[in-house]
Amino acid sequence: xxxxxxxxxxxxxxxxxxxxxxxxxxxxxxxxxxxxxxxxxxxxxxxxxxxxxxxxxxxxxxxxxxxxxxxxxxxxxxxxxxxxxxxxxxxxxxxxxxxxxxxxxxxxxxxxxxxxxxxxxxxxxxxxxxxxxxxxxxxxxxxxxxxxxxxxxxxxxxxxxxxxxxxxxxxxxxxxxxxxxxxxxxxxxxxxxxxxxxxxxxxxxxxxxxxxxxxxxxxxxxxxxxxxxxxxxxxxxxxxxxxxxxxxxxxxxx
Amino acid sequence: xxxxxxxxxxxxxxxxxxxxxxxxxxxxxxxxxxxxxxxxxxxxxxxxxxxxxxxxxxxxxxxxxxxxxxxxxxxxxxxxxxxxxxxxxxxx
Numbered sequence: 001x002x003x004x005x006x007x008x009x010x011x012x013x014x015x016x017x018x019x020x021x022x023x024x025x026x027x028x029x030x031x032x033x034x035x036x037x038x039x040x041x042x043x044x045x046x047x048x049x050x051x052x053x054x055x056x057x058x059x060x061x062x063x064x065x066x067x068x069x070x071x072x073x074x075x076x077x078x079x080x081x082x083x084x085x086x087x088x089x090x091x092x093x094x095x096x097x098x099x100x101x102x103x104x105x106x107x108x109x110x111x112x113x114x115x116x117x118x119x120x121x122x123x124x125x126x127x128x129x130x131x132x133x134x135x136x137x138x139x140x141x142x143x144x145x146x147x148x149x150x151x152x153x154x155x156x157x158x159x160x161x162x163x164x165x166x167x168x169x170x171x172x173x174x175x176x177x178x179x180x181x182x183x184x185x186x187x188x189x190x191x192x193x194x195x196x197x198x199x200x201x202x203x204x205x206x207x208x209x210x211x212x213x214x215x216x217x218x219x220x221x222x223x224x225x226x227x228x229x230x231x232x233x234x235x236x237x238x239x240x241x242x243x244x245x246x247x248x249x250x251x252x253x254x
Numbered sequence: 255x256x257x258x259x260x261x262x263x264x265x266x267x268x269x270x271x272x273x274x275x276x277x278x279x280x281x282x283x284x285x286x287x288x289x290x291x292x293x294x295x296x297x298x299x300x301x302x303x304x305x306x307x308x309x310x311x312x313x314x315x316x317x318x319x320x321x322x323x324x325x326x327x328x329x330x331x332x333x334x335x336x337x338x339x340x341x342x343x344x345x346x
Contacts, residue, residue, distance in 0.1 A: 012319075125314075
């Protein structure tokens, strides 16, 4: 037996389990409708979960991109201060972020696909709920017990199959979200610790060194300015040389 | 015949397409049994493409059972194998 027939058998087994409780075919209509409503709720919740997961990935991508941009700017600043070694370090760290960004983009695509499909599933179920509500009452009123057995049976197994499919889709989305959440948690920790930008030091050592360079050049500048100031005004401020100092009346130094 | 693509919708596919679908499904079966990930992805994509091309999508309120069911379009081989082990999917 091929994959398609086996898949069909699995879907049927799921739906039979769902409907075993109903003995009267008319009763199974109400039961199916109830299941359909519950299913719609589940799918809607799942859409909300997927959307949340997608937003979390977007937030992480933004943070990661921010760190990459910062490293790019640090590389520029370092070159401006003739620190090619620092610029090289910043660029190599930026390059190390690329695979993480690519991974997030892939995840984002997957979650967006899931979201799109689940939204379509929810829309289909909504159409089914609306149509089935009317249909089940018509069927109950129209069919004799004997007719109901087959006619209702067909409609019910059709609707149950959709629910089985929707149930599997929700389960699948949930599994994906769970595994993604674990990875997202690890990524959050990495982002928070700063380990992605700085693999050796808890503080941002590139920035520290750049600041250091900039501090020492400021100090140098100020020193030079002070020296210049002192050099220019020195004679006036120091007053007459000691040898020229007027002596006191007693000839003793003051 | 009515074919469902899991996670998507049902299609009404003319019976004249049966042999084409059979061939494509055969490739899928072989990939599953031989645990060939790449062949599985190719075969699944080809099967889904054929169903979409040959079939007419059913309205969601048609309430019809399917004759055949195709795995989710983005299924992995492992996922499909695990699913096939569930009740109702056993080999006869």
